Structures are given as C-alpha cells and as structure tokens.
Amino acid sequence: MPVRTIEICQNTYRKSLPDVAAADDDTFFVVWAAAPDEESPTADYAIVCQKVSSTGALIGEPIEIVKTTDILMLPRIVYDPHSHRSLVIYCIGEEYFNIRGIFLEGTGKPVSPPFKVTDVPANQFHYTMALNTRRNQFLVVYNDFRDNISTVYGVIIDSAGTIVKPEFPLCTAPGHQVNPVACYNPDNDTYLINWEDFRAHDNQLDALATLEVMTDIYGALLSGDGQILVGDIPLCADASDRNADQRFNGIAYNTRRKEFLTSWTDTRDSLHNVGIVGRIVKPDGSMLDGDFVMVDAAGAQMISHTIYVPEEDSYLVACERDYNDVDPFYFKDIKAHVSIAAQWLDGSGRPQGNLIDIYRSSTNQRFVRLAHHCQSNAFLFVWQSDFPGVSDSVEGHIMSAGGDIWGALYKKD
DSSP states (O other): OOOEEEEEEOSSSEEEEEEEEEOTTSEEEEEEEEEOOTTSSSSOEEEEEEEEETTSOEEEEEEEEEEESSEEEEEEEEEETTTTEEEEEEEEESSSEEEEEEEEOTTSOBSSOOEESOOOSSOEEEEEEEEETTTTEEEEEEEEOTTSSOEEEEEEEETTSOEEEEEEESOOOSSOEEEEEEEEETTTTEEEEEEEEOGGGTTOOOTGGGGSSOOEEEEEEEETTSOEEEEEEEEEOOGGGTOOOEEEEEEEEETTTTEEEEEEEEOOTTSSSBEEEEEEEOTTSOOOSOOEEEEOOSSEEEEEEEEEETTTTEEEEEEEEESSOOOSSGGGOTTOOOEEEEEEEOTTSOEEEEEEEEEOOSSOEEEEEEEEETTTTEEEEEEEEEOTTTTSSHHHHHHTOOEEEEEEEEOOO
8 A cells, every 4th residue: 555654743842763663452652752942831851652553543642651851862662462561661861871661551651660771870872672572571782881982781671670680791892882783583582683893993982983983783692591692793894994884783583584684774885875784694693695785776775674574574674765875974964865765675685676765855854663563464664754954963963853753654565
C-alpha cells in the first residue's frame, strides 16, 4: 500500500530522537524526549509515549511517562512479549548523565517509578538494549567517560529492573569506543555487539575530536550471561590508513539463516558519495566473507536502522537520504537536506529493488527508527522533523535542537 504519513506529535516543545516498538496486540509504542523552549508552558523535560494502531491511528493522548526539571534525552524502547510490558531506558542529567529505566503496561502508562540502570560518577551516552527471550533479561550497552576516554560497557537487568550482572567492559582497547549496539541471538543465547572504534588514534583525542577523524567498526560476541566469547572483532578496520569513515552502526539477526547482519554508514571512494555497508557475522563470531554494499543510490544515504522480516527472509533498512552529495563528515554538514527513505534487502543482505521514498519536506527529517508487525505486516517508521533552522548549525545538526515527531505506515505491495 502507499506510504501513509502520521503527525504523531506537534507542539512548541523541542522533541527529539524517537524510537518505536511493536506490541503483540497489533499496536506500536512510540517514545521521544521533549524539552521546553521559550513558548512552552512549563520548564519541565519529559519522556513521552504515544500508542499507534497498525492502521496508523493514534490511540489516546500522549503520555508523559517521566517528567522533571532535569534534562532528559534519547529514550529507547523494547517490548517484552513474555510480560506484555515495554522497557524504556533514557538519560537523565543530574550531577552526571546517567541511564534510567521505566516499565510500561499495555496502555503505555508506567507500571512503577523509574529505576537506576547506571549510577556512576561519569557521563553515559549512546546506549541501546536487547531483550534476552530465554532468560527474560535485558542487556543494556553504553559508552562511559569516567576515564576521560570513552569506553563501552554493558549491564544486565531482569524483567523487574533488578541488576543481574553489574556493569562490565565490552572492550579495553586504547582510544575511544562509542555508540555500542546490541543484538540477541535466541538460537545460541548470545549477543553480538558492535561500536564505533578509534583505537587507530590511540588515546590522543578528546571526545569532540572524534568528530574530526576517520573511525572503524569493531564488535564482540557475548554469552547470555555477559561473558565475552570473542572480543575485538574487526568488522571494518581501515582508519589507520585513512581509507574511509564508518559510523552509525547497527545489527539485525536473521532467524532463518542463523546469522547476524551488521551495518554502518560508510564514505569509501567506491560509493556514489555516502552509503550503507554491511557484513555477515556467523553465530560463533566468525566472518567468512568481506563487507558489501547495502544501500548506495545517487546522493547520500546514511544513519540507518535495519530490521529482519522473517516471513520473507528479507531485511528492511530505514535511512536518511540527501538527493545531493554531502561532505565526508556528513553528520556535521549544515547544508544537507535530508529526507526519509527505505531499502529492501534479500536474506543475504543484498539490495532488492530501488530506494523507496518515505517522506520529504522543506525541513530536515532525521533519526529514523523502524518496527514491524507480523500480524498485519505493517511497518511503522518514526523520525524527528526538525523545526526550521534547527539543522543550520553544527551544534544543532549533531545534538538535535528538536522538532516534531512524525511517522509513516508502510506495507509492502
């Protein structure tokens, strides 16, 4: 069916960085962060949840699941079909930026007060999580600045929010490691993690300097209880000779082929400009073949989110798209005009068909996320639609000064 766009939330609050999860009642939960501006009625920050039907209808009013005068950022949501509840993690700026969690019932309302996921005297950012369906646990991964060098850590919590395995390092290599992503393999009770890795630059960079140099993608294979089975997997390691830049990594697990598809945004010369590259990782952490192009049309495609669709043994990639070329450090290119697009891949991760336009307007559309309902075969894309002028500075383009939350319902013909 044609793409149907949805105005999920429009008001004066500076809304940013949404996420989406599919529930087992054929609905979706969308979450985002909201910050006040000069016209907002209060000075409170909030994490907000909106329930959406598989036909694209908004169910009820948005629910402020957390509200405080402290800064709140970057909610991430996972639905647990065992408990029929959702876990939302987010960042709160008190003395430091630490990670908190809160469980939601089927209506989107909180089950209980927020709980601490991390609480160390340092900033934690760039977190994701994966649900372990065998153990009814969640692995949360993040990067941490306690030693003035960003290090990737993990912590395991149970379905009540109790810490099962206290935080542990995922990598101890030199240099910054940033933006860890976790993916669970239910067949082997393992996790694959990947991250942006700056070991080629040793410990010479401060945090902001990582935005000025080429980086790599590394990973690790973990057991279900958090033990590192294979460490420092070089998914794409070419920064030492400055060949290209790899960032904004992701992972999806193929339940039919029993393997992981890892992905990242890439700037190598063989692409049109900026594109999305992937590599298959086997269940034991090995890589039998090299990487390959997933998305590469004219202009730039970047900052993607990939999900596996088992009914078709296919993947669907959501990404930002600029019809024109962008600078190699695209995430700082204030001239970029980005829209939302999608690309189907076959079961091996190779492209099927042409790039699909999901949404385009006069302002930038960024930070897209995607979820799928197998019952209705509906896909919900959600993203941040920037307020005019938000992306016209380096600070706004990186940190996201905010906009409205939009969505699009899509079904494959």
